[in-house]
Amino acid sequence: MLPLAHVGHYLWTLYVLPVLIVAVAIVRSMLAQRRAAGDGEER
Amino acid sequence: MSFLPLAHALASRQDLPIPAWLFAWAASIVLIVSFFALSAAWREPKLEDEHRRPLEERLSAVLLGLPLQVLCGAVGVFLLGVAVYAGLRGTEAPDRNFALTFLFVTCWLGFPLFSAVLGDLFRAFNPWRAIGRTVGAGFAAIARQRPAHLPYPERLGRWPAAFGLLGVVWLEVIYGAGGIGIEPHATAVAALVYSAYTLAMMAVFGVETWCERGEIFSVYFGMFGRLGIFGSSEGRLQRRRFLSATTSWATIPGSVAVVIASIASTSFDGGQEGAFKAPLESVVGWFADAGLGPTGSLRWGETLFMLACFAGVGLVYLLGVRGMRTVPGAPSLDRLRVGFGHTLIPIALAYLVAHYFSFFVFQEQAQFGFLLSDPLGTGTTDLFGTASLEVDYSVLSANTIWYVQVAALVIGHVVGLMLAHDRALVYWPDYRKATASQYWMLAVMVAFTCFGLYLLSVSNG
Structure with a gap:
């Protein structure tokens, strides 16, 4: 028997994931832009 | 909307082809695709100018003329009177008394829905505005001078309406015997108290000033009316570009708090019987352990949760605005906070539709069925022969x-993205920077969409 009796309590994580994915994508793209801008200044 | 045991009024459990959470993922993808489509195709602000076009003069003369204004105002006053009378004299059974359904369903939900399409309808039917204008006109005729008013404190802005909005929802959802909802008698008394307060404020600050800033229902319904395509200016009815009237709405202080209060109160009402139920019970338990009675514990616990919803929604919005500040050339934080406030209006409407659509459809059958014929709910009158009609939940x-x-939430958030993108193009004329600034609003919209769908999925389940 799998211990899944209360798995429904964690269903909210499936609703949070899209938000996290978007937030991480934004932060990553911002960091990449800053790095690119920094590289441009060094040259 | 807890006065009836049908908060979201499901006829039966859903039988969806895919799990509910997958709709949140699909909705997020729709938002992301819409975001990039907007970035590619929308490179100049289009909504800052309302592009007003006057409607035919005769139509304006009839619809804005004094006879129709008097008639609509009289209808508003009459219906408020009926609701108060039904509340005071009618049955205490909430689903059988005209007062609760009329005030909290037909008006509270109906005006936002219809105003979003047609423009600010409530202005014509506002009973307090009608009374205030009549009294003002009578005073002017007798005293031969216009009534003098105090200048309205600009910093106060729409804050009285924002707090009032939370107060109305608190009264409806939290106050009441045992914390389960408000009774018709208490509703009628609240309506009378509010009427006295509103008329006093109108006397002090002027009818139109108070309606524009402090009168809860005028501000709230008027906010949704900005989405509509019809408006009036200089005594003439005008057609305007869809959504364009929203862009100037949030400039008055406190406006952002009004729209956040709207989203927060709907979220609270949607979540209290579902997603928030377990933590709410814990908080209520703490208050009970602290020595408060059952009703007091419930009221305090729910009040705390409603305020937490307000703070949470406000925080998500502020995070989005704060993120925009990181883009070069960004205006001040205050300007961004006010400048993007109107982008939440379609979301507030989407939340309303998503949470109360079925409730509205079912309760309007009651409103125009047995409640119209038997407003007191005593079973002794049948004014229009519809007293025996029942609600058809099928x-x-x-x-x-x-x-x-799902459709309401997705459309509302896509429209919110459109408004935010358009405003970003005003602050960052370079469309690439404007797009970069809107990454954060995209995150806000995805967060609100997923949160809304989560609340609904738990409530429906």
């Missing part, structure tokens, strides 16, 4: 309700 299936809810 008119909407559970799946239809869910699809309407």
Whole structure:
């Protein structure tokens, strides 16, 4: 028997994931832009 | 909307082809695709100018003329009177008394829905505005001078309406015997107290000033009216570009708090019987352990949760605005906070539709059926021969309700993105920077969409 009796309590994580994915994508793209801008200044 | 045991009024459990959470993922993808489509195709602000076009003069003369204004105002006063009388004299059974359904369903939900399409309808039917204007005109005729008013404190802005909005929802959802909802008698008394307060404020600050800033219902319904395509200016009815009237709405202080209060109160009402139920019970338990009675514990616990919803929604919005500040050339934080406030209006409407659509459809059958013929709910009158009609819950299936809810949330948030993108182009004329600034609003919209769908999925389940 799998211990899944209360798995429904964690269903909210499936609703949070899209938000996290978007937030991480934004932060990553911002960091990449800053790095690119920094590289441009060094040259 | 807890005065009836049908908060979201599902006829049966859903039988969806895919799990509910997958709708949140699909909705997020729709938002992301819409975001990039907007970035590619929308490179100049289009909504800052309302592009007003006057309607035919005769039509304006009839619709804005004094006879129709008097008639609409009289209808508003009459219906408020009927609701108060029904509340004071009618049955205490909430689902059988005209007062609760009329005030909290037909007006509270009906005006936002219809105003969003047609423009600010409530202005014509506002009973307090009608009384205030009549008294003002009478005073002017007798004293031969216009009534003098105090200048309205600009910093106060729409804050009285924002707090009032939370107060109305608190009264409806939290106050009441045992914390389960408000009774018709208490509703009628609240309506009378509010009428006295509103008329006093109108006397002090002027009818139109108070309606524009402090009168809860005028501000709230007027906010949704900005989405509509019809407005009036200089005594003439005008057609305007869809959504364009929203862009100037949030400039008055406190406006952002009004729209956040709207989203927060709907979220609280949607979550209290579902997603928030377990933590709410814990908080209520703490208050009970601290020595408060059952009603007091429930009221305090729910009040705390409603305020937490307000703070949470406000925080998500502020995070989005704060993120925009990182883009070069960004205006001040204050300007961004006010400048993007109107982008939440379609979301507030989407939340309303998603949470109350089925409730509205079912309760309006009661409103125009047995409640109209027997407003006191005593079973002794049948004014229009419809007193024996009942609500037909089979008119909407559970799946239809869910699809309407998902569609409302997705459309509302896509419209919010459109408004935010358009405003960003004003602050960052370079469309690349404008797009970069809107990454954060995209995150806000995805967060609100997923949160809304989560609340609904738990409530429906």
